[in-house]
Amino acid sequence: MTDIGTRTGETNQAGSTREESSRTGDHRNRHHPYDLIVIGAGSAGIAAAAAGRRNGARVLMVERARPGGNSIWTGTVPSKALVAAGRAAQLMRTADRFGITPVEPEINFGELMRGIERRIADAAESAAGDVVTDSGVDVISGTAAFTGPETISVDGDPYHFAKAVIATGTAPSMPPIPGLFDCTPLTTDTVWELRFLPSQLTILGGGPTGCELGQALSRLGAKVTIIEQEDRLLPKEEPEVSELITDRLRAEGLEILVGTSVVRASKTTGHTRLSITDKSGVQRTIEAGRVMITAGRRPVTMGLDLARAGVSLNPAGYIATDDRLRTSNRRIYAAGDASGDRPLASLAALDGEVAASNAMLGSARTARHDLGPQVIFTDPEVGRIGHTELSASVLTGGRVSSRTGDGRVDRAIAENEPVGLTKIISDDHGRLLGASVVSPRAGEVITELATVMQHRGRVTELADVPHAYPTWSDPIWDLAQAARAERNPGATVPGRISAAVRKR
Ligand SMILES: Cc1cc2nc3c(=O)[nH]c(=O)nc-3n(C[C@H](O)[C@H](O)[C@H](O)COP(=O)(O)OP(=O)(O)OC[C@H]3O[C@@H](n4cnc5c(N)ncnc54)[C@H](O)[C@@H]3O)c2cc1C
Numbered sequence: 340m341t342d343i344g345t346r347t348g349e350t351n352q353a354g355s356t357r358e359e360s361s362r363t364g365d366h367r368n369r370h371h372p373y374d375l376i377v378i379g380a381g382s383a384g385i386a387a388a389a390a391g392r393r394n395g396a397r398v399l400m401v402e403r404a405r406p407g408g409n410s411i412w413t414g415t416v417p418s419k420a421l422v423a424a425g426r427a428a429q430l431m432r433t434a435d436r437f438g439i440t441p442v443e444p445e446i447n448f449g450e451l452m453r454g455i456e457r458r459i460a461d462a463a464e465s466a467a468g469d470v471v472t473d474s475g476v477d478v479i480s481g482t483a484a485f486t487g488p489e490t491i492s493v494d495g496d497p498y499h500f501a502k503a504v505i506a507t508g509t510a511p512s513m514p515p516i517p518g519l520f521d522c523t524p525l526t527t528d529t530v531w532e533l534r535f536l537p538s539q540l541t542i543l544g545g546g547p548t549g550c551e552l553g554q555a556l557s558r559l560g561a562k563v564t565i566i567e568q569e570d571r572l573l574p575k576e577e578p579e580v581s582e583l584i585t586d587r588l589r590a591e592g593l594e595i596l597v598g599t600s601v602v603r604a605s606k607t608t609g610h611t612r613l614s615i616t617d618k619s620g621v622q623r624t625i626e627a628g629r630v631m632i633t634a635g636r637r638p639v640t641m642g643l644d645l646a647r648a649g650v651s652l653n654p655a656g657y658i659a660t661d662d663r664l665r666t667s668n669r670r671i672y673a674a675g676d677a678s679g680d681r682p683l684a685s686l687a688a689l690d691g692e693v694a695a696s697n698a699m700l701g702s703a704r705t706a707r708h709d710l711g712p713q714v715i716f717t718d719p720e721v722g723r724i725g726h727t728e729l730s731a732s733v734l735t736g737g738r739v740s741s742r743t744g745d746g747r748v749d750r751a752i753a754e755n756e757p758v759g760l761t762k763i764i765s766d767d768h769g770r771l772l773g774a775s776v777v778s779p780r781a782g783e784v785i786t787e788l789a790t791v792m793q794h795r796g797r798v799t800e801l802a803d804v805p806h807a808y809p810t811w812s813d814p815i816w817d818l819a820q821a822a823r824a825e826r827n828p829g830a831t832v833p834g835r836i837s838a839a840v841r842k843r
């Protein structure tokens with residue numbers, strides 16, 4: 340166990356210094372006492388520790404690897420850096436759409452990955468820095484495990500808590516495919532260590548991670564195949580979104596095999612051979628090059644000795660919590676991916692803040708994951724808030740209406756960009772239940788719709804809000820105006836009615 344940011348010699352609640360506590364052998368102080376102990380210093384843990392301090396608690400945060408967690412070191416930040424590099428390469432290759440002579444970029448992959456390493460270090464400093472060094476949170480390096488309902492041990496050292504937040508996150512899950520482990524597949528934990536780009540890469544899993552990394556690595560020069568066991572890429576998104584992204588990836592040269600499972604893997608000289616089967620049972624063998632697994636995540640709970648603390652798991656193996664993020668032990672809360680139904684950095688941070696505030700103040704706030712937008716950083720980006728048409732139909736017994744813009748956005752026309760998509764789902768009172776946007780800036784655009792959902796608003800309310808022209812938000816204004824015109828045929832609408840509506 341090592342102190343990362345502990346203020347040594349500090350007075351604790353019992354009035355003695357930590358050094359004194361451990362020397363005295365006094366029963367009350369044998370455990371270092373804390374108001375709040377946070378296990379894990381990822382997005383959720385850092386937000387929890389900061390909220391605990393803001394509420395006046397004496398806080399200990401325990402991290403077994405590096406403060407910052409998956410988002411900084413192996414997930415959000417490095418993947419977005421890789422996506423940006425891929426976009427730059429693709430822009431050079433396709434510059435002829437602006438009348439500029441295109442060039443095939445020369446890519447020094449080792450240098451590119453060292454650059455990503457530097458960006459990770461910068462992000463780690465900015466995300467964790469204040470909490471680790473300035474906020475007064477004690478941060479120690481080590482692995483925490485529960486020793487009882489109010490105690491943990493960190494590599495053998497005992498600590499007592501009044502309240503605790505478990506924020507231990509997730510790790511890549513490895514599908515049980517015979518022979519796969521021996522082929523040393525890459526995961527999102529290890530891909531960042533590559534300094535040479537494999538000439539051929541086969542990715543197992545066509546969710547957000549597989550699509551983002553697959554497109555980026557293809558643009559940087561690898562021949563990429565994505566194998567997805569469901570019938571389409573991004574199976575949690577609208578079918579039209581999956582189709583659009585699949586077409587885009589195929590047009591860029593990726594091979595996309597959907598409805599396909601891998602039954603066996605074997606190692607040949609430096610490569611992997613995969614036996615795959617489609618839904619009709621037809622089996623064949625492919626040379627896969629290097630394999631990367633992006634087949635989902637599993638919660639990190641092993642080794643925490645949760646049973647000793649009386650903390651239960653839900654049937655999927657995640658830490659079970661109630662609406663206020665309390666576990667089956669009323670002193671212990673859980674936040675972020677380890678308990679999460681929607682593993683996103685933004686929602687992990689929200690959870691952390693809500694869990695620690697509830698723990699310290701006894702409040703009953705809930706973390707509204709349904710109001711959190713998600714963005715998949717493919718090119719074009721996919722932004723979604725709330726329900727898809729299918730999940731909204733299930734929720735309302737089919738009482739939904741859906742409205743889709745045809746994607747002919749003046750901004751896209753000006754920039755010679757391919758057609759995107761905007762789809763809005765409302766209930767039969769016109770209230771927004773969900774939306775999907777596919778465009779180069781969907782990540783920025785979707786937040787406007789998140790705001791409408793937060794207020795249980797109707798998309799028609801946006802009809803009166805002039806949108807700057809030409810922007811990637813135009814389709815939303817167009818759809819809002821079209822919806823209003825339909826509901827209220829006599830009403831006048833401000834400003835222009837552009838491409839999407841004119842076509843109707
Ligand atoms: C490739 C990829 C791209 C992603 N891109 C995005 C994105 O663009 N946007 C987005 O919102 N989300 C993205 N995510 C998801 C995001 O990274 C996670 O939702 C977020 O990191 C979860 O934070 P967390 O704090 O719950 O868990 P983590 O970040 O996993 O942190 C948990 C911490 O707990 C520590 N820990 C575990 N067990 C113990 C123990 N016993 N003792 C002490 N410490 C322990 C771990 O070392 C770790 O540091 C992406 C994920 C991946 C894999």
Ligand SMILES: NC(=O)c1ccc[n+]([C@@H]2O[C@H](COP(=O)([O-])OP(=O)(O)OC[C@H]3O[C@@H](n4cnc5c(N)ncnc54)[C@H](O)[C@@H]3O)[C@@H](O)[C@H]2O)c1
Nearest residue numbers: 514544545546547548566567568633634635682714715716
């Ligand atoms: N931009 C973002 O916000 C972003 C990016 C990446 C990840 N994430 C988060 O991380 C979480 C995990 O993402 P992910 O894409 O790693 O997992 P995921 O669970 O979302 O997708 C995994 C995909 O792999 C497929 N799969 C599973 N086993 C397979 C097998 N044996 N062969 C072929 N396909 C298989 C699944 O059907 C699924 O489509 C997401 O839920 C997301 O919230 C977010």
